Amino acid sequence: xxxxxxxxxxxxxxxxxLTSLAEGPKHGYALIQDVAEFAGITLGPGTLYGALSRxxxxxxxxxxxxxxxxxxxxxxxxxxxxxxxYLEHAQSVARRGLRRLEAYA
Numbered sequence: 001x002x003x004x005x006x007x008x009x010x011x012x013x014x015x016x017x018l019t020s021l022a023e024g025p026k027h028g029y030a031l032i033q034d035v036a037e038f039a040g041i042t043l044g045p046g047t048l049y050g051a052l053s054r055x056x057x058x059x060x061x062x063x064x065x066x067x068x069x070x071x072x073x074x075x076x077x078x079x080x081x082x083x084x085x086y087l088e089h090a091q092s093v094a095r096r097g098l099r100r101l102e103a104y105a
Contacts, residue, residue: 013043013051014060018075018083021061027070028052055079 020026020034028048036042043051052073055061060079064072075083 013047018079021075025072025074027072
């Protein structure tokens with residue numbers, strides 16, 4: 001399984017993109033809109049297309065044939081597995097952090 005940890009400082013955009021694509025294939029502009037809607041973060045075109053390139057190179061997403069000059073992408077099985085592992089780990093860390101913060105409430 002390919003992990004997201006190898007993406008270093010690019011992991012956050014990768015997680016957002018993979019999360020968006022987990023709902024179904026999308027082209028660049030649709031990804032930007034979806035991420036803004038569910039995460040409140042606007043990915044710039046350079047960040048988006050750089051991350052798409054890295055994700056595709058790692059086999060976590062796959063480019064589909066262009067539709068009206070827009071190229072959609074879809075998450076791969078490896079991408080879904082990597083996203084699931086990343087999110088489960090993040091959820092575990094968040095739960096622990098929240099428990100530790102209860103002393104300050």
